[in-house]
Amino acid sequence: MTLKAMAQEKVERAGIANYSFDQDVLVMCGVRYSIEACTCGAADCDGVRLRKILPPRLRAMQ
Numbered sequence: 001m002t003l004k005a006m007a008q009e010k011v012e013r014a015g016i017a018n019y020s021f022d023q024d025v026l027v028m029c030g031v032r033y034s035i036e037a038c039t040c041g042a043a044d045c046d047g048v049r050l051r052k053i054l055p056p057r058l059r060a061m062q
């Protein structure tokens with residue numbers, strides 16, 4: 001299974017229907033998330049991690 005498919009499964013399991021994909025980026029409620037493999041090894045880990053991508057403008061303000 002691809003990371004993207006795993007991310008889709010994760011989001012749907014969370015009950016979120018309002019999402020889309022932009023290439024390999026997951027977009028939920030206008031927020032973009034990069035999809036990364038998770039290697040934490042936890043028993044309940046689904047192997048995928050979503051990392052929020054901040055818009056450049058917001059990032060500059062932090």
Ligand SMILES: [Zn+2]
Binds near residue numbers: 038040042047048
């Ligand atoms: Zn993990």
